[in-house]
Structure formats: structure tokens, C-alpha cells
Amino acid sequence: MEKMKKISGFLSAKIGIIVIIFSIIAFFIPKAFIWATPYTSFLLGVAMFGMGLTININDFKFIFKHPKDMLIGCLAQFLIMPVTAYALARIFNLPPDLAIGVILVGCCPGGTASNVITHIAKGDTNLSVGMTTVSTLIAPIVTPMLVYLLGGKWVEVSALSMMVSTIKVVLVPILLGIIVHKLLGNRTEKISEVMPAVSVVAIVLIICGIVGKNASSLLTCGIAVGVVVMLHNSFGLLLGFAVAKLLRLNTKKSTAIAIEVGMQNSGLAVSLAATNFAMNPLAAVPGAIFSVWHNISGALFASYMKRKNDK
Numbered sequence: 371m372e373k374m375k376k377i378s379g380f381l382s383a384k385i386g387i388i389v390i391i392f393s394i395i396a397f398f399i400p401k402a403f404i405w406a407t408p409y410t411s412f413l414l415g416v417a418m419f420g421m422g423l424t425i426n427i428n429d430f431k432f433i434f435k436h437p438k439d440m441l442i443g444c445l446a447q448f449l450i451m452p453v454t455a456y457a458l459a460r461i462f463n464l465p466p467d468l469a470i471g472v473i474l475v476g477c478c479p480g481g482t483a484s485n486v487i488t489h490i491a492k493g494d495t496n497l498s499v500g501m502t503t504v505s506t507l508i509a510p511i512v513t514p515m516l517v518y519l520l521g522g523k524w525v526e527v528s529a530l531s532m533m534v535s536t537i538k539v540v541l542v543p544i545l546l547g548i549i550v551h552k553l554l555g556n557r558t559e560k561i562s563e564v565m566p567a568v569s570v571v572a573i574v575l576i577i578c579g580i581v582g583k584n585a586s587s588l589l590t591c592g593i594a595v596g597v598v599v600m601l602h603n604s605f606g607l608l609l610g611f612a613v614a615k616l617l618r619l620n621t622k623k624s625t626a627i628a629i630e631v632g633m634q635n636s637g638l639a640v641s642l643a644a645t646n647f648a649m650n651p652l653a654a655v656p657g658a659i660f661s662v663w664h665n666i667s668g669a670l671f672a673s674y675m676k677r678k679n680d681k
Contacts, residue, residue, distance in 0.1 A: 378566035385483055385570050386665025392574050393581050393662050400582035407579040407644065411535070413572040414641045415543040418506075420565035421482055422547015425503060433500045439619065443501040443627045446613050448512055450631055451476040454605045456520045458598050466524040468595055470517075470647060471656035472602065473524075474639040477516040479505035482569070483665060484633040491672035492680065493625030501630045506544065509638070510536040517642075525650055535645045540638060573661070576637050580644075580658040587652055599659045603667050606632035625675045633668050636661035 396403040455476025459469040480502045488498035514532035521527050610631030614624035639657035647653040
């Protein structure tokens with residue numbers, strides 16, 4: 371199992387590079403990954419179950435001991451990215467499919483890759499994990515409501531349907547993971563060592579499935595969406611850091627909040643697009659592109675902040 375643990379650690383640390391490599395392959399060889407698209411929700415559920423297995427009572431103790439940091443982080447998460455997404459969709463006059471896709475990304479909670487990136491950046495990893503946990507657990511209510519409020523200008527949004535979808539693919543698997551961890555205790559260690567690798571494979575298949583399915587469309591809309599995604603992510607990182615600093619948090623905490631705000635659970639955005647916006651096939655594209663890009667920008671940001679935090 372020690373070997374499996376090392377493999378899981380390697381895959382988790384290199385998820386950005388892995389996603390990029392396989393996304394390129396999916397673009398040129400779509401048939402190799404299109405088969406995965408019907409299983410998007412299931413694959414995300416597997417990744418969320420893995421996240422649930424890693425959550426223990428100490429994580430919640432940290433959350434309750436640092437309410438100010440959590441409040442600042444979660445408010446930044448669910449204000450900066452959704453509002454920025456809406457503004458960019460309007461400024462760039464995106465068509466409905468792409469606009470709702472960008473807003474979906476903006477309204478999602480932080481992604482689990484943010485914890486790894488925060489660790490690399492030498493930010494406050496406990497705060498990052500706590501923010502991911504809180505934002506993910508409240509996502510079944512907050513995400514559908516934000517998409518309903520901001521996305522209704524472009525397409526019809528059923529907040530209730532999205533709420534049910536989010537509960538199925540996020541809340542239920544996470545709670546199952548927490549329950550299994552609680553009941554089995556240390557006996558879950560072997561499963562926990564394997565799950566990061568399984569989660570990486572699941573996320574890669576989700577993203578590559580969407581890239582493969584929309585490979586031809588990416589040639590026509592890829593550049594415009596790419597620019598919007600890059601701006602969206604950059605504003606998230608910069609504004610997240612700026613807000614934390616303005617509220618007098620130290621550099622390590624500000625680093626964690628910036629990364630948590632800027633790096634979204636794009637797998638959830640893809641899953642919600644596929645489940646709730648079937649009539650808007652390109653709605654999943656921004657999530658797929660975001661997943662590729664935020665790993666690149668996250669690694670660059672982490673490298674810069676590591677040097678800053680070392681000093």
C-alpha cells in the first residue's frame with residue numbers, strides 16, 4: 371500500500387499536468403474519451419466520496435475555531451467569482467450556452483485541487499481544506515440560487531432541479547464518505563490512500579469526455595471562451611488575495627483564500643451543465659477549459675507565492 375500511497379500523492383500533485391496532457395489527447399482523439407460523458411455525474415460522485423473520506427472531526431474543529439477566516443473566505447468565494455462571471459458574460463456578449471457555462475463555473479464551490487496548490491504555495495492549508503469543506507457542503511443551496519439569479523437572463527434555470535442534482539453528486543457522496551470514515555476509523559486508511567488516484571482519474575475522464583465531445587466546437591468558440599476563462603480565473607486569484615489583505619489577514623491566509631476563490635470545482639460545473647442544461651450543449655465547455663487553465667495558473671501563482679511566503 372505504501373507504493374499506492376506514493377502513486378496517489380504523485381497523481382494529486384501533478385493533476386494539472388495530467389489534465390492538460392489528456393485534454394490535448396481528447397481534442398485530437400475524441401473517440402477515446404466520449405464514452406465517459408454519460409457517466410459524468412457518477413464520476414464526480416466518486417471524487418466527492420473520496421473527499422468525504424478525508425474529512426474528519428478535526429477539520430470541523432478548525433472551522434469553528436476560525437469563524438472569521440471561514441466567513442471571509444466563503445463570502446469571497448460566492449461573491450467574487452459569480453459576479454465576475456456575470457460581468458464577463460455581459461461584456462463579451464457571450465451566446466446563451468457559453469454564458470450559462472461561465473456562470474456555472476463562477477457559482478461552484480472551491481475545487482479539491484486548491485488544497486494541493488495551497489500546500490505548494492506554502493499558504494494556510496488548514497484554511498484551504500476548511501473552505502473547500504464549507505463551500506462544498508453549502509453548494510447544494512448556494513450554487514443553484516446564484517445560477518438562478520445570474521443565469522436567468524440567458525436561459526431558463528430550474529433552481530430546484532439543480533439543487534437535487536447537486537445534492538446527488540456532491541452532498542450525498544461526501545456524507546457517505548464522512549460516515550464510512552467515522553464508522554470504520556483507521557480501517558479506512560487503505561481506501562483513503564487509493565482514493566486520491568481514483569479521484570484524479572475520475573476528474574480527468576470528466577474533463578476529457580467534454581473536450582472530446584465538443585472538439586469541433588472548440589475550434590470556433592475556444593479562443594473567446596479561453597480569454598473569458600483566463601480573465602475569470604485571474605480576477606478570482608487577484609481579488610481573493612486583495613480582499614483578504616484588506617481585511618487584515620496574513621499572507622499565508624490570503625494565499626489560501628486567493629487560491630480557493632480562483633480555483634473552482636469545474637467538474638461540478640460540467641456535471642450540472644450536462645444534467646440541467648441538455649438543451650445548451652456548449653454549456654459544459656467553459657467548465658472543461660477552466661479545469662485545464664486553473665491548474666496552469668494555480669501552479670504559476672503557487673510558485674510566486676511560495677517564494678513570497680518563504681521570505
